[in-house]
Amino acid sequence: MKKVTLLEVYFLPPMAMARLGNSEIPLEAYSWEEDLRAHSACQTIIRPQISFWVRPDGSLEAYLPHEIRFKDDGKIRPVAPFFELWADVVVAGEGQQQVPVTLALLADLGVSLEQHLLIRAHAANTKASRRVKDPACSFGARLTIRGDDHLKHNLLAVSPSFPEREPLVYEDAPISLGHVQLIRPVAGQSLEQDLSCVRVRFTPAKGEVYGSTEATMGAVSPLEPGRQLPYASIAARMHEIVPAANRILNPHTPWSEYIMDSGMADDPQPSDSYDGANVGESICWGTVDDTCEIVLYAELTVKGQRFTASTRAFVAPPDYAPDRRPFFSMADELADRELSPVEITAETAELTALEVHDLFKRIFETTNLLNLDASRDYLIRENLKRAPVDNWQSPPHIGREGMTKADKPLSRLSGDVLNDGLSDQSQGHSRLPYTDMSAHAHGSFTSLDYLITFLKMRGDRVRQMIRPPFGSFKQLPAEPAADSHPEFRDPRVFRDTLHDMRMPPYMRDSDREPLSLTRRQYQTLMTFLTFLEQQEGNAESTAQSPVTPASEMPS
């Protein structure tokens, strides 16, 4: 037995997405990889990876699927992530190590599952309480699981009780937010996977909708998203809101009376994001779902000291296009907030090229499934509601001229293909001309060689084409400028909040304004352009200096 000193325990991954599904069988593991078939355009595909079947006794068996099954007889398989417990330890004679917590490590530490390990879980759905500012309209569940308990535990959520407040979810009619299971570690391996690791699995709920007895049949707006259908012109279709078995909520809470934009509720934006919105007076039907955010904790007691670890899962809808990746992901968002800008040196240039290439591939993957014609049409109309007159005569235009020949030289490609830009008219044989053009344009960049050549030759064009992100606080002037800055946008500058053809075109950011890359992505791309230009300029010189992100403009 080794002499081991425990320094820390932690879960991996530290955060994860779980995804709803009503099948009893979770989705198997798969990874992203490159498709190099002749006609594949080097797109991303998914490939099965080693997956785990949970035996009735709670232990695992590994296997490698040949295919990925997303549904079982029409029921969607949930994404139920595993979380592994790891430890930072000092092993006598070997030094400090990061290792998974296994049965062997527990033995080395002189502790056991049943006496020294607890798993705790706290899951909650606070959507309704956020709207109505009433904690009794939240609902949540807490669990404590002993280290030798390997059953699946149901997260039965109820609303907290407070004097003089009506609980939304009754104690005798809880809502399941999913299950937590401490996997039974067993000695041995299966397909080279160590089955003696301590793992916790969270299985999300089934995607059910709940309401009160009043949530029976409801009228819905047949209008476009965000458009209000007044009672006076009701031409609505009717649908069941909540199945009879799920009409279990308290009908006497503020959630059943909520109306958006009343000015009393600090409405989160967009405010019309609940059943009942945009029809008549937008009175809420009082419905909730079974999504949640869950925090899992491990407590390992060693020699009278408690070591704790935590991890977090967010329950999302299914990813219906699992081989198409967002170019602005949640990971990118966190990196943008917390990580330093990328510095490009001769040593990191190749990695940066791969990162930039991957960014362009992700853009291509998104454009494959985006109806750009429809979003362009919609957001140009949004623009024209806010700015009926185009006061900016030079490209890129904010109105119907956007992404047409009027936007030349910016719209070099679309200007040649699309003469009038009236998306309502068929353009030759293409029914979705902007969509097709976008896929065509970005398809070329799936070749690394082509992309690098393009960036080297057309760096100025790329700088013009990419919409700058909103500036950092350091960049923003104390008083807003009269018009846009070429390197960053300012939320106080009206023109910076209007859509145009710059990339990414006609998409929305988190504040409903035109989407850009993250600041970090943008800086990386712009710095890489400079690096490539220096590389070209210094082709015959012997040394290159590192390229760091351009210093941000002082106010």
Next chain:
Amino acid sequence: MMSEQPKIFPRNLTARLAYQAAGNPVSSRLEDEVGNCFPGLGIDIRNLDRRFFPGLVFNFAGREHRELDPEIPNLYGARLVSVEDECDADLHQSNPMAIALLAVFHSPQGRELRQGEWFIDTLEQAGKTIALYDRNSKGERIPMDGMAVWRIVRSLSPGHVGLTLMRRDLTEADGQHPTITLNGWRRQFVDPKTGTLNEVYQPGELVQSLCSPWQHDMRDCACMYWASNRPDIVFAEVPAKTEEELLESEDANLRLDWLRSDREATGRVFAPNSYRKLRQYQMDNHEINKRWTELNFALESREISETYTPPERDAQDPDETDQDLN
């Protein structure tokens, strides 16, 4: 032979997020979740900023129709929801700035903050101060809308932040609203060592502003940014087994509206080019609460029924094979 092109880049990930746990599909990773969220499908990351300043919790109160002047401008901006100095682990006593901040929270000024309607009035970082005001259509100064305030808060870098709070529901004898200035810092949202989200965020807090139910947004958000998880358009499923059969298929290039209500053969028509034209043929709100499981997964941009079999890997490079044999 498969490419060496990586799909995961640890340099661009916060601590420990690069780890791939065995048994998990890649759709459990944060790289698979759309980051720009209005409000998002799985996480509304804007909720991080409601606790950007240790000890304080804000709501970013915005309005739906920002193109119109607000009837009551004072309702909008970053409203102080609560002072939570007692349960904020970032305010530990080993940090001199935390000690100073706690002293304010525990002072008469701190007690004042716990009553009335306080909003952020100005933000300061690195010697620069930005006042959170806007102009209405008459050119009059009005409080900035909550979403624009959020954007400016989001622009802060880690490090010192000064903020001035103004109480809007009280006017003093001199006609001015009371103000309180605090000095603190922009919170670190992700622990740089463990990679976990700061534990000040309560379970449910990062998803509290998502749609209720989630299906409502799946249907009714003018999304324009979720296509990688929730497609706008997809190619129709065809019964081809090989690429050649696919190319010969009549429907190979038929591009469908993914959210169409008619899932039968009669619904297999080209997606129109505007939301106005496609809306009436899509699933409705309420309807989607029950029918979301009928929506197809799309692989390689094409709808599938229930399973996906990836293409065979190409034969190994002959040179590599030779090396293996040597």
